[in-house]
Amino acid sequence: AALANVRKSPLSTTGEKLNPLEDITSYNNYYEFGTDKSDPRANSGRFKPAPWTVKIDGEVGKPGDYTLEDLLQRFPLEERIYRLRCVEGWSMVIPWVGFPLRDLLKVVEPSAKAKFVEFTTVQRPSEMPGLRYPVLEWPYREGLRLDEAQHPLTIMAVGLYGKTLLNQNGAPLRLVVPWKYGFKSIKSIVRIRLTTGQPQTSWNLSAPEEYGFYSNVNPQVDHPRWSQARERRLGEFLRRETLMFNGYGDQVAGLYRGLDLKRNF
């Protein structure tokens, strides 16, 4: 359905050609629906994104269950055009619709002890056929440092191209962190927990030497199986140079001052 009152954000990436909706909705990594890129669209028809509740708990002053309607009423929606860089070496430009995660975090009042945010994807075997296979440690989990989660570029997306998210894109509520590899932007979130320690993440549990906690886009640090120096923008033939922090370095490099990004990959 079309989303009303979406205003354009000054934080959008400018001057880049958007990938068509068809690319964005047909070429997805969402292993709960299958491991092929075409599986999420083909196998997500039975998934019910409504009604939806997200539990927010842990180190917060106001824990609680928030319905999607609550969130949509409370936070004005913005269009955010971001590059999405997959760890596999391809990228897209996507016009997301959502609201800053920092606004939501403000409402729940993180305690002084909160240092990290853990996100969990819904786990419904009857609606998500990929969960039958132990490809990853289900449910899918991701995490951010609290300051990363509070960064203005970090958003909770509920739509793209002005319409509500389709199931294959992580309906009805997902994270988008544009300077990190795509797998950090966890889909169909049912739980947000603020923690004192660094949360475990599904990909890091599966292959710790390949997928670090940070997973910032970094052309100088190769994935063991892929060079990260270049990427193929879907729709283009020749690969292009990958930019540090996916081109968002001006805004986010400060978060990592003094951190060895080779060790903390």
Place this chain on the structure above:
Amino acid sequence: MTAALWAVVTGRTDGPLGERSLPSMTPRQAKPIIWLLCLTPLAWLVYRVVSGRLSANPIDDITDFTGQWSLRLLLVSLSVTPIRRLAGWNGIIQWRRLLGLFTFFYVCLHLSTYVVLDQFFDPTSIVADIAKRRYITVGLTGFLILLPLAITSTTGWIRRLGRRWQRLHRFVYLAAVCGVIHLLWIVKGDDLREPALYGSILAVLMAIRAYYWTR
């Protein structure tokens, strides 16, 4: 129906169902069928490219597709001898060379997709890939093993090499192992279904050989 098919394909009329007086097929008649069957995946790929039925990342699709069919045809080629032994069907041996050469054809398509479409002849990144990425190293090893086997597949070379020809061509088993490991090292997460399937088929085919070797 089964009996008729068996007879047509094998040229035997004393097949498992024991029916006789059915038309039989000589290797010369069978070859066009192998050509047709082996070119069908390529035709399907070309059709998908031309009609725009590939995904948003067509180069990856072509790489995956040609890689998968390389491994499948390699396993089909390696099934010839076990089938010959188990079914007592000696005629099938005459199809082996053609199946092997079609395997090599798909391997060449797979490799050239990587070199031309994926890397666009970028020597620096190709060399870096070969040195740093073990799945590419092992894949290329498989290709380099198959290359001399393809060259020496002609009747002239078989005659010239004599007994050594068979010893040389046993390296195809190593190439198949390279192919399975190549796939195993590409899969992400703990999704071992495909490499496990191809690996077990290879293991069964090798076990049958081992049984006849040690008998």
